Amino acid sequence: MAMSASTSSTTAAPVPLYHLSSQYRSWRYSEEELARIRTELNEKAVARVRNLWEEEQSSRKDESAPKKAAEQPTLTDEPVPAAATTATNPSPPAPSEIQYLTVQDEQALVTYYLTQVAAMCGAFKYPEIVTATAMTYLKRFYLRNTCMDYHPKNIMLTCVYLATKTENCSTSIDQFAGRIPNASPADILSLEFLVSQSLHFEYKVHHAHVALNGLTLDMQSAGLDAAAITTALPRAQSYCRFSRLTSAELVYSPSQIALACFRLADPTLVDQWLDAKEQRRQKTGKGRAATIPSGGAVDGEGRLPGQPERAQQLGGELEQAEMGPVLDKVQATIVHGQKHPVDKARVKEVDLRLRWARNPEKDPNSALFKKRKAAEEAERGEKEKAKAAKRPAATDDSSVFD
Template sequence: MALKQRTASPSVAPPATAPAPQPLYSTSSQYRNWRYSKQGLAKIRKDLNEQAVERVRGMVEQERVQQHSAPVASTSTPSASGSEPPSQPTTPPPPSEIQYLTVEDELSLVTYYLTQISLLCGAFKFGEMVQATAMTYLKRFYLRNTCMDYHPKNVMLTCVFLATKTENHPISIDSFSSKTRTTPDDILSLEFLVSQSLRFEYKVHHAHLAASGLLLDMQTTETPLETLETVYTSAKQHLRTSRLTDLELIYTPSQIALATFRLTDPSIVDRWLGIKATRQAAHNAEQRLSAQTEEELEKDKVVDLLVEIGEVIMMAKENPVDKAKVTEVDKRLRWARNPEKDPKSALYKKRKAEEEAEREAKSRAKAAARPANDDESVFD
């Protein structure tokens, strides 16, 4: 008996087309959690600063009261680390005369320590990845914290050490701390706090890696390789400047990388964009716009974006960190930092004494509740 040929039922839908692969960056936590609009970034910093001023003002008043109260009993509190900024003077000005840091003050202080990361990594001969990652960590940390609570010098060192582990450039904590004139505890005591502020998201997608890919792809422009390599070398210098700005918090790595190429040689980038736009227009030929109009609109939009990024980089290059301003801000920070975070303050010692007393009380209560001859209690 002949078998009848089976035909597909018209009600059965054809298999779905596999979704186009997504770029690695667009699926990363960096894309989801660490990109902001300019307005959003400004609001985060403004809110953090205002909350910190209010909180620190209250802590300063509590510190004054504590200093005039009975002496705190001696406790085993951590010593002030070498990376801690100087303790507040014993005779601070009245609270009404303290000049708390503004958002601009905090940004100038953080930017200065970004430059110090570059110098520190150079002294240790750490690679580009360690330097870039540490700088990103520092910027992200101060989207969750303020300089009035944690001095950037302390955090900077921890960010660099953490970046050496993230980027597989191991160095012992003893070696790192000895060369930075600190102690291992100075570095490690902040490591969990930094990690927590980073949301434990250590991977960073950097613009200089995107630039490497662009160098390869731009060979389609038939530009001589020697010319491309010269442009790439200059672009890398612009990329290092870009790390002192907010660009990586607003734009994608590929946008920043392409902008640095355009700062060096606009003609190469324009030619490359033309090729990319033509390819894209070919795929969209059935859409309402003509291929030529589509190409022109897309290219103009990208160029405007690249110009905007390039202006930020050039502004940073032409206006380096003002060391005098940073020094003045740091002096004011001695009076305006949170005494609750200062191991030498009376408030810090009082809080530590209270915590230690609470731990001892819990330990005594737990010991009293144990049955006699309870062998398992050794594992409590």
């Protein structure tokens, strides 16, 4: 019997689903990694877009040369005012003079459209989980792409539509697009594969507001003051919703964010809950090894096999003594976001600069886009001719089986 008790006290706890998920293994970063990823993406995009604008201006000159030769004014032609021409079709600045977006510019733009996701889902009366999932998709998309390649206004709509399907709240594309001014089903669906590819086709998201609900139930089961829980919960939920406008979910686990939100709402209540958890842990005789989630053996340093050290540090269960500093960081992230809300004037200025700072290859009105499109169509035509040449003649009986 003594051996049985000893064995049970060292048995590892069941593995939480979150720790088996792609979110834990693929979408968790340190603050430094997050900054590096965004900086590298931005720098590569600026270099690429600058080169493409040089090519775009060269293509525009090639296009305008034959037109100018063909449109020489005669004596009866009336001159077109230069001001009118500039107003309707302004010339882009030189590639070296374009004010390309910085990392901070891109984050301001993405954050603004995160607020628009929340507003849209609220207007459509979608469940909160649809809102949360769509916002996560938008943030993850811009860890693989930049605003200079894809405008968040367009990506946002596809993220919301994908989220409705993921969270079993799907509607037809015609109904969805019909509720959005100046949006067509084709525009939304054309980006669906791109967004899915950028998400690595990992649609499931573990959310802090779900962890918050579980935390509330655990506080109730621990016998904490029900009135205090009821009073703190709405404030904690408000902090949780605001955390979606930050990068918190890309750095911390849903449970850490949920606990930090409750701590912002009522720190005394969280301290009482942590004390209750510690007492329960001591009564069961389970130490740190028993609380580390594991799909198998844990090595001598408490890490799970087959996982990067970074993921271990971010995702491993924390002792109560280590919990405080982590919660302080989460709270600081949320509070900083609240103190620095979206500056609409800045977002508008960034959006205006994006007119020339965006990738011309993605603009259907650009000469480069038309040139690429023409080349693709020509290549497709050549392939069709080659296929047609290989087909048997019409008089050949075998052609009926093609």
